[in-house]
Amino acid sequence: MLPLNHSLTRVGFLVCLVSLLTACSGNGTLEGRFAPDPALQENSQPSGDNPSPTVTPSNTLEAENIPEDIPIYPNAQLESAQAGSTPDSGITRWTSSDPSNLIENYYQQQFQAGNWEITQPFSTEPDQDNNTLIASRDGLNVQVKVTPSSGNSSNTDFVIDYEKNNNTSPQSSTNIPNSTPTPSQTSTNFSDLDQVPEPWRNNIKDLGTLGVLSADKGDQFNPNAAVTRRVFARWLYNANNKIFANSAGKQIRPGSTNSQSAFQDINPKDPDFEAIQGLAEAGIIPSRLTGDSSALLFRPDAPLTREDLLQWKVPLDTRKGLPTASIDSVKETWGFQDTSKIKPNSLRSLYADFQNADQANVRRVFGYTTLFQPTKPVTRAEAATALWYFGYQGDGMSAQDALTMDNG
Template sequence: MLPHKSPAILLSLAVLFSSLTACANTPTAKNLEQSLAADPRLQDNPAIFTETQQGETQAEQNQPTLALPTDFPKEIPLYPNATLQEVTPSNGSENKVSTRWLSSDPSNLITSFYRNQFQTNNWQILQQPTDEAEGSFEARLNNLLAKVSIQPQSVTNPTPNQPQTATSLVIEYTSNSTATTQPSPTTSPGETANNPPQPGDPQFIGPVAPTNLATQPENTVEGQKTATPTPASQQFSDLNKAPQELRKYIQDLASLGVLSIDSQTTKNNSNVSTNQFEPGKIITHREYARWLVATNNAMYASNPAKQIRLAAQSTQSAFSDVSKTDPDFPEIQGLAEAGLIPSPLSGDSTAVLFRPDAPLIREQLILWKVPLDTRQSLPNASLDAVKQTWGFQDVGKIDPKALRAVLADFQNGEQSNIRRVFGYTTLFQPKKPVTRAEAAAALWYFGTQGEGISAVEALKVKTPQN
């Protein structure tokens, strides 16, 4: 259609210009000529044309820009493709600072980033997401406590700075460096939170603050532990937070005094010292190794042949990330030298890292514990054998090294660790992190159906404490 209209348009323009030419000296023509002429101000001052654009640019430059607090800990990893959106400073009542970020990357990528960063930089992971798409990390490094919350978002009206698919990221951090030095509101003169009244002090109000080990001096060689002292009974104030079916196991092991934890003893408003077990928190490799050795040796206190020997400081470390000065080196190295955990000493050349602060997962819980139940070589196992016995739908996700331990655990009948800890299940979820309550349940019994010992039986023969 356009080709047919072009001659008509050209003819109309020709008539218009002819009319203007013929009437060049008429007032109408002069008015039309002036209306079509260029603005003379632009010839004298070209800056007028760009004044509006420059004004808009200047307004954008004058917009306030967000910046991290000057005391933001450099130890906290920052996701590279995230933009700071908001900073909420400490309100004074609690030393917690919150920052909110936005990223166009998918949430599972960000979750993987923080898991790797925390593990690589030796953070103690207290909690981590069970879903790769969203969730929260809680991690501690010395006196620094950080929480990273990851939440996918769907943006209704996307902008250049906020794409259609986005992930919200909230990083909160708290420093405990000052909290432990301030006197408690209920402390008496001369008393601080770091020096609470001790048993025998007239101002002391029970119960006795739990200790990890008895007060008897340890046998040491150049400051290194060489034997596990007799543990003292422990009391925890938050066992009501544990699953009902697991509380008894925790209580029995606490009475045995083998559940040493890293969390600090706190003081409530009644001036009574309490200890938090935090049963729902994820247990780390180092904590479980410590509990495993302490519980085994306490169960077999009268049978040295079944005890795990602690490594001496002069021993060459089996793992490159566990130095001789590590407080848990004697237990970790002792497990490696006994062949109870994978290491280069047991012929596993890939297990050069112990990753002491990484979360313990289910297949590791069984792999480390079952050899102390059977006290013999684990049976040969295949995927079909484990599937036929346990009926796990996700048997293909179990590490081949753990398959033999999982099969041997089935053969232990009602004393099976998996049955005691997880109940009836057709999903093993081998890579799922283990909580403190679950780890305690696994350690409540050592041995097979016909021959073994529980924490209750060990308590009956425990040497009375002075």
């Protein structure tokens, strides 16, 4: 048994300790000492109408090609980037759990604060489903298209489409061939046609003889390189007009340099303006003239995709309005496993192309396939093969036919 004095001393100490704890809990001092430091707590969600631009998406490495000048919405996840995207040109698709007005406010404020020239601000109409902002600075053109959440999805999707415009650079203008190639730029003696299948070699030679195609470098056609949208537009314009040189009603008229440009990034001084503007004014290439608010930039140096090729080429095959089409109708006809990935405005071209039997562009260019791969870049050889023949259901003309008529 402990001595009485020792026991009393211990009881007294415990009473004092309880009193101290009770007093401290009343004013929160002790509790504050052991509470987590709020400054160390991570806040990954944006607050207010102006999220902090210092927060970056979790997959920043996947978006490393996006120019640093373009702000990235903090609470956004990168969904996809178009194949072939570079720091000079590309399309990226994003999704966010935040409402569309926060995303629009963010980009409006960021572009204004960064001294960008906003040529088209977001619409203030409350019933606008697809809202688009267009801005430019130092030759960089950017389009941000926001699609509010709908249906079963609670997320807001948006697309950032960017293109570096180098048209004012002396170096770029000397490297881009004219819209109508001179004899020195065209050739039937490309040195690297052994890289393509035999039937395609004759297609390329025929178009070269007509003055449609040009070498990529020296005497090399570079058949397996991706063809750019600029080059394909030039070839498409020239191929149509040269193959149908004797049919005035099938000619594409050149765009006038006095006309307002159909695209924000193609000005009348561009060497390919007449071809690109002419195709846009004819309604062949989607633009603001066709009422397509998502096609305000042409993005001339971006690679041409498979769905671009079909969308531009098929109207010049059919020479009439395209039929109504749906994902189901294209899937039933072509049997593509990836039909759901095709843009809605490309479905009609694909459906019409199927009706062209063996002369269909898909069959002639891509052969038998159960995958369309809509965003896959088109090679220069594939582009030439598509342009070798124009026609629909047996009524058409090839580059070889045009050469025979000229020689006759």
